[in-house]
Structure formats: structure tokens, C-alpha cells
Amino acid sequence: MRRSTTRSVTRSLSRSGRERSALDAAYDECRHLVRTTRPTEHALMQLMPPVARPACWALYAAFSRADDLIDSTEGTPEERSRRLQEWRVALESDLASGTSEDPIRLALTDSVWHWGLDLGDLLAAMDAVQRDDGRTGVANWQEWRERAHSQNISWPEQLMRMLVRVGLPVPVRLRDLPGFTRFVDGLFLTDMLRDLREDLDAGQVWFPADVMDRFRVTPADLIAREWTPEVRELIAHLTGQAREWLEGSRRALRNTLPLGPSIVLDSAVELFGAELDAIVRAGSAVLHRPVRVPRHIEWRLLGPARARAAVVWRLTLPPGRADAPARTAAAPATPGDATAPDPLTGTGLPTTRIAEPPLPPRPHRDGARPPAIAEAHLPQHVAIVMDGNGRWATGLGLPRDEGHRAGAVALRDVVQGALEIGLAHLTVYAFSTENWKRSPDEVSKLFAIMRSELLDGELLDHDVRLRWVGSPDGLPDDVVEVLRAQEHATRHRTGLTLNVCVNYGGRAELAQAGAALARAALAGEVDPARVSEQLFAAHLPHHALPDVDLLWRTSGEIRTSNFLPWHAHYAELHFTDQPWPEVDRLDLWEAVVAYTQRKRRKGAASAAPAKGAE
Missing domain, CATH: 1.10.600.10 (Farnesyl Diphosphate Synthase)
Incomplete structure (x- = not known):
């Protein structure tokens, strides 16, 4: 390890x-x-x-x-x-x-x-x-x-x-x-x-x-x-x-x-x-x-x-940004409240330009190369609960929003590693419906950091298709607009699909699917007696999301926290102790290698005599 x-x-x-x-x-x-x-x-x-x-x-x-x-x-x-x-x-x-x-x-x-x-x-x-x-x-x-x-x-x-x-x-x-x-x-x-x-x-x-x-x-x-x-x-x-x-x-x-x-x-x-x-x-x-x-x-x-x-x-400029010396020598200093309307449109929707053709993945800072894993053995869909940002910052005597900024830097490197290894789908839990319980100040800063990362555009230079998973209800208009703008700008990319869960809750997603089925039944479009798993999945708000093969959570917590309950029903679980800001692509590769060493039977009996059902 x-x-x-x-x-x-x-x-x-x-x-x-x-x-x-x-x-x-x-x-x-x-x-x-x-x-x-x-x-x-x-x-x-x-x-x-x-x-x-x-x-x-x-x-x-x-x-x-x-x-x-x-x-x-x-x-x-x-x-x-x-x-x-x-x-x-x-x-x-x-x-x-x-x-x-x-x-x-x-x-x-x-x-x-x-x-x-x-x-x-x-x-x-x-x-x-x-x-x-x-x-x-x-x-x-x-x-x-x-x-x-x-x-x-x-x-x-x-x-x-x-x-x-x-x-x-x-x-x-x-x-x-x-x-x-x-x-x-x-x-x-x-x-x-x-x-x-x-x-x-x-x-x-x-x-x-x-x-x-x-x-x-x-x-x-x-x-x-x-x-x-x-x-x-x-x-x-x-x-x-x-x-x-x-x-x-x-x-x-x-x-x-x-x-x-x-x-x-x-x-x-x-x-x-x-x-x-x-x-x-x-x-x-x-x-x-x-x-x-x-x-x-x-x-x-x-x-x-x-x-x-x-x-x-x-x-x-935000307090401390106008003339303070740089606090770190390696971490991008993402702004805390860049939420004003875009000067070109007046709406907050940025002018989005992507690199064509996309650039190759940025190399790891230490020159590390990805492990050689056959495509057939790679997980097709990895989902990550990026946990521990606030606690990491507090432990260093920093404000909690500094942890979210550092977490954004970690995500950049993990995405580069996903591109290098040839991953097809990566889904990250950026803001859950339960996160609204945090202080208004922290929530506001988190959204500002999120918008700035999307506006920064680094990922748009690479072969990444961005998709937003979640609900617009309650989100700031400028965050919704930039998420939609980046979705639209990258819609033709064929490399990694990066699903960003913002204002997402697993139970809410299931409830939405149930409500959609009920409306269809009332309209005579669906026979309640013939509702199958496939039919239910088709009514999920994000039905195109593939099943999760590997679900990884950082910072020592051993739970899934209402994250993709339908799609992760048979996911392999991987828990690590380090907080998310200390993660980079090497940790992703380590998780993927661990996945390849597991036996994926999905309820079937193994070749050896089985002692019980999975």
C-alpha cells in the first residue's frame, strides 16, 4: 500500500x-x-x-x-x-x-x-x-x-x-x-x-x-x-x-x-x-x-x-486576494466569490471555447505512468465521494473553503489520471442535497469555487465530456448556467465522461422516478402490473448514467451517503483514509488495480464450491 x-x-x-x-x-x-x-x-x-x-x-x-x-x-x-x-x-x-x-x-x-x-x-x-x-x-x-x-x-x-x-x-x-x-x-x-x-x-x-x-x-x-x-x-x-x-x-x-x-x-x-x-x-x-x-x-x-x-x-477583489502574498507555491488559488454576470452576455453565462483537437492528458508532476491494465479488466464507471475537504483545512488551521479549493486541485489531477488510464465514466459527488445543512457562508463559497473551476476551462482542453447530474432547484443561477454551458460545449467529446453531481440526492432521484411512473400510469401510458426494473430505470431523471462498477470514498468514512443508490447497486466498494485534498491520480490507479483483483460474480456461483450466496 x-x-x-x-x-x-x-x-x-x-x-x-x-x-x-x-x-x-x-x-x-x-x-x-x-x-x-x-x-x-x-x-x-x-x-x-x-x-x-x-x-x-x-x-x-x-x-x-x-x-x-x-x-x-x-x-x-x-x-x-x-x-x-x-x-x-x-x-x-x-x-x-x-x-x-x-x-x-x-x-x-x-x-x-x-x-x-x-x-x-x-x-x-x-x-x-x-x-x-x-x-x-x-x-x-x-x-x-x-x-x-x-x-x-x-x-x-x-x-x-x-x-x-x-x-x-x-x-x-x-x-x-x-x-x-x-x-x-x-x-x-x-x-x-x-x-x-x-x-x-x-x-x-x-x-x-x-x-x-x-x-x-x-x-x-x-x-x-x-x-x-x-x-x-x-x-x-x-x-x-x-x-x-x-x-x-x-x-x-x-x-x-x-x-x-x-x-x-x-x-x-x-x-x-x-x-x-x-x-x-x-x-x-x-x-x-x-x-x-x-x-x-x-x-x-x-x-x-x-x-x-x-x-x-x-x-x-475578495478579502485577502488584493495584495496578500501567495500562501502556497503549488496550489492554484481559485477565487472565492467570482459570481458577477459575464461581461459579454450580462447573464452569468460564460463564453465557452474548447480546444480542438483536445490536448493529451497532462503528465503527473513526478512523471508517474499509469499501470498497464487491459481494457476488458478496467471498470467502465468509477464513482467517488470526495470526502474530507473541510476537515483537512481545519486540521491545518485554515478556513474550510480552503479545503474545497484544495479539493478542486485534487480533482483536476484525478481527471487527468482517468484520461491516462482510459476510463470511460467518472462520477464525482460535488454537492449533495444534504449539504444544504451547512452554513450559508460555506455553501456560498463552495458554489463560487465550483463556478470558478468550471470557468477556468482547463478540463475543456482535454477529451472530457462534462455532464451535470442533479437538480437546479435552489442553485444559484450562475452555477446552473455555467454547468449547462459546459455540458453543451463538450457534448461531442468522446473520451472520458465526467459526471458532476451537484444538488444531487439518491432518494430524491428514486422519488422522481416513482412520480414519473405514477403520472404515466394515470395517463394510461404504463400498466402498473408490468412495471419492471428496466421500465423504472427509464424514468430516472439520469437514466443514461451507466451502472457503477467501483465506488470509492475518501477520508475514512465507511458509508455511501445517498450517492447513486440505483446505479451503484452492485458496485465494488473502496474506502481510503486520506482526505480528498491529499489524493491524486496515483490513488485512483491504486483503487482501479484493487478492483481488477476482485471477483465480480453478481450473485452467480463461483467456479469453486460456494459456501453461500454473495
Whole structure:
């Protein structure tokens, strides 16, 4: 039996002083790198909630490191490409293990574990940087835009994901918002103009060829630093285009974002607009040196914005989320009360976007691989009573809602393990009809955590079909809406079916089936004398749910608690002592292996002489 240990949720509680010091130093190195090489971006990051700023530094530093490796003038192109690929492979290994010897990768890995960032998007952006190797230019704005988006959309979306985590109801998939692509285009073009000298030093020109042709400018003209009237007109046209995109995006996005992110957006447009002004004033110097906004202009623009942002974060974020340091280094910090209406629809129903094709399962943080079990021996349906969240938190001196947040992290890993092992159906008991007996404050926070986990969208990136089992009666409208939205978005997925029981009670389900049969009998549609098990099952509100093969409960309680009494009538029972927040996919695999070792006779006699009925 594998010894139970506290998972990544509590890793920072037991970090040694040396480990904590190394992590702090890693974040400091990222901050220094961003501040010295990208002062504009660093200044904008200062408008984020203080608790999220270290992750901002880590994200940008990692992208900058990848970019620097491919743009370096040291070695041959093949050597530079190999160095980037080695760094990318090491990063993926670090992200899987949860630690790193490299300070920038250590900070990024810690941020990914802490905030639950999107690994697929992060690594895809790194791959896009890698693909630039050997590429000589772009033909038109469409190719230019594809390059810009593949490399640059991920990191602002990760910033929005962090705002969701700290309690703001913002759209995580920014690329779905009207105007956001123009915002990315404006930022990318401004950045390209600001650092034009670096590209020219490397012999690269990334402006669209058809635009340069229109102004009768060749890449060789720019690389030779020839400040001709044609080059001047080209630069003027490009700065005007960037300004148009930035201002257009502000108009399109102004009414779709909450106040805090809107301040960041406005400040970005103003500050990058100031950079465009500096580029125009620089004239021919833009070909010879990076262009920066004078400090006094930066302070004039950002001083009031910082003051407004500080006030907004304190007023709009849940208590303790605005400026508290991260309490754990590995657990995603899910918000406690992100229940405001969605800014796009005004109804609380989020804009749902799933990854197509779905991403493969995220690997276990220690690199563990699933046991080899033949498909014929796998249980088809595993149901779990995720017990012990509140008691786990209380035992650590934390509020009970911290246990529910940690339980959400555990569920993420178990779902990844279910995908890895090839499980067809997984049903989890998220909120029972009996849970309404808990304090209104705990119930409210539990629903907020549930909604935020669904909005976060990590599972939507994988081959998971989500189904809701339960009743809408009494549930908050925004929880009902997001459950229905995710059901609809994932309806065509063919991998794991994840049934989430919310406001579910087994006896209530049986009573509903009985009432439905009675109505059918009164209408003359059913002969009461011919009611069979199959007919009764067909009138269950969730009749499509298959029978449970394995029912697992954590935290040492040995009962089923009104969970799926019809569907689990012949389930194998599996009880473990560790509370749910300490569980991960290894425990699921252990339960499944134990199941395969049992004899499933369902009342039939075994081959050996039987001593009695099962």
C-alpha cells in the first residue's frame, strides 16, 4: 500500500527556508530581467494585483529567454535552434516535476503550479518562437498576424486567468473577444518598431513584404540603415497602423472588461501610444537604437493609473486576494466569490471555447505512468465521494473553503489520471442535497469555487465530456448556467465522461422516478402490473448514467451517503483514509488495480464450491 502524503497543495507549507529563498531569488531574477529589458511591460505589470505580479514576471521572462536564445548572434543557426529546443524540453520536464534548477524555469514552474496556468498554450507559444528559426520574413499582414498571435496571445490570456483566480469574473479566452486581436496586433507592431535595431542587427526584417513593396523599400535598405524618404514614409505608415489598432481595440473592449482590467488596457494603449510618439520623434535613430519613453512621460501616464488600480483591486477583489502574498507555491488559488454576470452576455453565462483537437492528458508532476491494465479488466464507471475537504483545512488551521479549493486541485489531477488510464465514466459527488445543512457562508463559497473551476476551462482542453447530474432547484443561477454551458460545449467529446453531481440526492432521484411512473400510469401510458426494473430505470431523471462498477470514498468514512443508490447497486466498494485534498491520480490507479483483483460474480456461483450466496 502506497503511503499517503500531502500533495502539491500543501508543498509550500513544508518548504525549507533554503527552497523558499531559492524561489524568491528566482522571481527576483525574472523581475530584474523584465525591468531592464522591457521597462514598458514591467511598468504595466505593476498595475496588476500585487499577488499576481511575480507570475507576470516569470511568464514574460520565460518568453524573453526563449526569444533571446533564437535571436542570439552566438553560434550557427543550427546551434541556436538546438539550444532553444534543449531549453524547451527542460522546461516541459520541469513543469511535469514541479521544480527546476534553472531560476527562470523554476519561477515559471512555480507559477504554473500555483495558478493552474495553461500548459498547452505556454508550450505552443514556445514552439512558435522555435518555428521562426530559418524563416526569412512574411509576405502580407495575414502571415504577419499569424506569427504575432502564435507567439503573443498566450501570455495576456494567462494574466486574465490569474485575475479569475483572484476573484474577478473576466473572460479567460481573450482571443474570443471582439477587438482583442487588434490589441495584440498593435502591441506586437509597436514592439517590433521599438526594437527594430535588434532585428536589423540579426539581418531580419519582419514587416510584410507587400507593405514594403508599396513604399518601395527592400529588406536590404533597412538592414543597411538607409534613412531614405521611402523608409521614413514606411515607418510613419507603420506607426500610424499600430496606433489605429490600439485605439480601435480600446473602443471595442472598453465595455467588455471589469474596471480593474480596463485600467490595465487603457494604460497599455496610452503607454504604447507614447512609445509610438517616441518612435516618430526619433527619426533615423529608430534604425540604430531601441526607442524608449522618457521616464517623466511614463510617470505622468502611470502614476494616476497605479493609484486607481490599487483602489479598484482593494474594492473589487475578495478579502485577502488584493495584495496578500501567495500562501502556497503549488496550489492554484481559485477565487472565492467570482459570481458577477459575464461581461459579454450580462447573464452569468460564460463564453465557452474548447480546444480542438483536445490536448493529451497532462503528465503527473513526478512523471508517474499509469499501470498497464487491459481494457476488458478496467471498470467502465468509477464513482467517488470526495470526502474530507473541510476537515483537512481545519486540521491545518485554515478556513474550510480552503479545503474545497484544495479539493478542486485534487480533482483536476484525478481527471487527468482517468484520461491516462482510459476510463470511460467518472462520477464525482460535488454537492449533495444534504449539504444544504451547512452554513450559508460555506455553501456560498463552495458554489463560487465550483463556478470558478468550471470557468477556468482547463478540463475543456482535454477529451472530457462534462455532464451535470442533479437538480437546479435552489442553485444559484450562475452555477446552473455555467454547468449547462459546459455540458453543451463538450457534448461531442468522446473520451472520458465526467459526471458532476451537484444538488444531487439518491432518494430524491428514486422519488422522481416513482412520480414519473405514477403520472404515466394515470395517463394510461404504463400498466402498473408490468412495471419492471428496466421500465423504472427509464424514468430516472439520469437514466443514461451507466451502472457503477467501483465506488470509492475518501477520508475514512465507511458509508455511501445517498450517492447513486440505483446505479451503484452492485458496485465494488473502496474506502481510503486520506482526505480528498491529499489524493491524486496515483490513488485512483491504486483503487482501479484493487478492483481488477476482485471477483465480480453478481450473485452467480463461483467456479469453486460456494459456501453461500454473495
